[in-house]
Amino acid sequence: MSETAIKTIRRATWVGSIVNIALAGVKISVGKLTGSQALVADGIHSLSDLVTDTAILIGSRYWTAPADKEHPYGHGRFETLTNIFIGVLLALVGIGIGWDALSAIGHEATNSPGMLAFIAAVASIVAKEVLYRWTVVQAKRINSRSLHANAWHHRSDALSSLPVAVAVVANYVAPGLHYLDQIAALLVTAMILKAAFDILWPAIQELTDAEADSDIDVKIQQYAEEVPQIKEVHAIRNRRTGSTILLDFHMLVDPDMSVDKAHAISENFKRYILAQLDEVVDVIIHIEPYTCAERVVNPCCEDKKCDDTNQH
Template sequence: MKQSYTKEQRYRVTQKVTLVGSIVNLILAFAQIVGGLLAQSQALIADGFHTLSDLVTDFVVLIAAKMASKDPDDDHPYGHERIETIATVVLGLALSGVAVGIALSAIQRLLNPETLMQPSQLAILLALFGILCKEGLYHYTLRAGEKVNSRLLKANALHHRSDAISSVIVAIGVTASVVFSIPWLDALAAIAVATLIFYMGAKLILDSAMELVDTAWDSDKVEAMQNTIAGITGVQSVHMLRTRKMSNNVLVDVHIQVAPHISVSEGHHIAETVMTEIHQEYDEVSDIVVHIDPEDDETAAPSKDLADRTSILSQITTAFASVDLTFLPSDVTLHYLDGKIEIEINLDQKPSSEQVSNITKSCDKITDVRSIRISHTQ
């Protein structure tokens, strides 16, 4: 089982990783843009501005991680993790926007050949330096994201990987342009970079949007969870198991069927056992609501329109008064099952057979009553 981290611990890890990434990106962006101008490489300059945009997204990650680490409050009883999801959408939009800008600039140069640049060998060295930096940041960030199970860090790691891939394309395009003295190869490399960046951005947006509309957890994990719950003592069946993702967390709602005549406290104990087992088995589950059913409410007749306890007790009182017997409300147990009511009455004194017969006949006339059972402690 993976180690669990508190929100504060996750934020500190995110803060450290993001600050390291910001420093590396600042140095790399300066080297790529200035070096690209000196080496006459549009692809390298485009990659430099792409790296510069990473600084903005790094700050978005920091702010989102800080806000998402807050504890639940009255306005946000489920916590603030959705902020990470929104921040991931922002990362995707930033990537997509940068991609469109790079592509338009490169296409404009292709349409105007006189504006094309002829890169020098310095551009090749800078492109290789970019690959080294970005791939290093990818592995560093991904390890941290997996360690604390942060979807935001994993998304940022994917961002770094897209940067590394774009730098590979830049290196190929620049090298080909230098070796064969074909300026438009550099521009084509810039367009290829833009295409990959746009794809990464669109994927982040789509994945986060699916989370915002409460997409279910992975089907194999949901099935495994259902089997875990079904194996708990006291659980007769499991139905209406629903899950939804919220950033790194999973919220669960489930109906479990228990024996219909057990006490409320025993049913509650079974529910507590289910919650404990699921929290121990799945670190991602942050909240689980267990609904106790005495029957499968997907197939049984509904009981919501049956008479309530006050009405039933009033009618029972009349029946008991007719045979000169009394009872306490606590002596009566009602079972609402399959659209009918079963009544159990436990008296302190032993009634006569005639009294029992008369009470039973009177109670049988009560609407929707299936059966009545009278017992005594004496």
């Protein structure tokens, strides 16, 4: 990972931490002042975002490190573990909000928080939504899955402030409708759990070495067709490690070609692939002779007519 990407991750995380501390202080203070338990709980949720910020700041020190003897494939899986941590924490936050909403059903509100609580909740929604969008832009720019996951944690904080705002408005518009706050909170829970799943599932797929991108197979075949010396490519495999992809495949060349020339072709082809596919950071190419025993895409047979048909 480039130095620019590392600085972007840490800058975005520090900005998020500062905003979280400020919002937590405002929401807890206003919640205490207005008697809004929901706003106090929302402030504590903002503090929980600091946990994921800390996880990224610590984790990025490891997953951005170059490959070494102990980790010859690099340290990308540390980013995967960070994503799992964020996804689990996000799921727990969603479950907590849902549990509080279900527990509150049937209990009438004991206080009217007032407009100050509403202003604090709306300010939180706006600030965290802006932070979410900005963080997503930074994550896409450097292709950081962990930064994108943390962006969703920012949005969960914005969503968790929504029931507080709804409760205040409901108190003014329809004091008799005591369940609007709980219904809004349950909707928020569903959205947060969906975001947690979207973060966790790719990470789980990565840990089980699932294919990272099926489109890569097609692209490699297309690139190979542009090189006359490459007769065939097959056994294309790719897997993700953090925000990067590792790729390997078999490349068939003329059996009479020298080892030096075949190696030069494979190295040039590797450099071309790395230049075309941003996520791919390493390519292993297994060179084979273009013979009947090795051909897969265009198999040949003993029958001359059959062989001629395959070649056409």
